[in-house]
Amino acid sequence: MRPADLTPVARDVMKVPAGPGLILASFVAAYLFNSLPWAGWALLARPDLVLVVLLFWTIHQPGSVGQGLAFALGLAMDVGDSMLLGQHALAYVIATYGAQVLRVRVLAFPLLEQSLHVLGILLGASTVLVLLNLLLGADFPGPALGLSPFLAALAWGPLNWILYLPALRRMRREGAA
């Protein structure tokens, strides 16, 4: 058996958890980003930051963020984007489940490989959304839609950096004291 402090999960457990304020603020900021007046092909390629932030907290803080929040955020996205209620909810819940299953594995990798895992989850979520809408009789809106998961996966690295900043600052302060 390996010493506990070397496994990524143990490292994660030992970390000081992020406060609810930071989690809420990150979701609000991501929702604001998603609600910008996107139009045309930019709308199709819009990276879904709400989902990326959701995956981030699911992976890094599974005790506070899970499928219940994913469902609620999905409903909020459906209302905001005036889609059939429950579409985003389903996609987000499935993506969150994927993140919960993969989180131990994802945490063992550096950021680049992490974002590849996240890309897989994001592709799955957007496939669910597209299939649902095709089932409902919509036309495929355009190939730019395929760009969205890739752009969102690109946001994984910077997002890690931004959401870790408060924790880093706190650690530095405590280290200095």
Added chain:
Amino acid sequence: MIREPPPFFHRGPSPLARLTFFALLAIATMIADHRFGALEAVRLSLSVLVRPLQQAASAPGGAFVRLADYFASQEKLLRENEALRQKVLEYAAEAQRARLLQAEEEHLLAMSPPRSRFTTEGVLAEVLSHGRNPFVRKLVLDRGLTSGIKAGMPVIDGQGVVGQVTAVGTFTCEATLLTEKDQSVPVMLTRNGLRAIAVGSGKDGSIDVPFMPVSVDVQNGDLFVTSGIDGTYPAGLVVARVTAVEKNTAYVFARITARPAAGVDNYRFVRILTGARPAAVPAPQPRAEDPRAAKARPPGKARRQP
């Protein structure tokens, strides 16, 4: 090797159980919304919660537009004024003619069930955004329940029909464009009075007129206006101009494509027609071969069919 967490770390049901529960809940929500439209209250209350965020997100864009308006050059304004003045003159003549026609119509209607096919009542609405549903293109307008908007009301601009209100919030409403898939409008050809149904094609902003026989008398450039027989759209609104007629005798139907007259993407202001009301269902008339009706009718007077 990661082992199962000890029981004192146990956190309720497993992820898979949760996934099953929430996925079923999501599917139930979709069915309730799609089939029964039962979740309008949920949508309304959620939209009230979400609205401040949405407003905040669209504020920078709105501010930019207003700033651009403010700095619009005088020359541009003068040109626009000139164009508008010309249009007013053009429309003045038409309006006078329309008033005459309306008076005639009222006179005629006085003799038959009271129902006007023309309406001009409406409210001006600003286009807030183009909606963010990539699968169905919609306009978000700044009028809602508080302005008496109801789902189904037609939306027009200066040139013609833009679409129809399909969802109403407290302060906003959504209009689905005429060119969207499955949006249909009963229309009439101005040249020969041919009745048809115009259906949005869902792609490249065009409209199809399906199920017309190959022998149909439709030409390029013909104008379709609403026929008003559905009771949703008042009669006489310009809908689309025919751009292509393909008559191939190998097919049963002609393929007619039209381009909407309204500048669906171009305008910041539209008009929601609130005066449009469902047509009164005409009372069933006794048919000519009905013996009782024939007996009741005074002899010698031919009954006019409406």
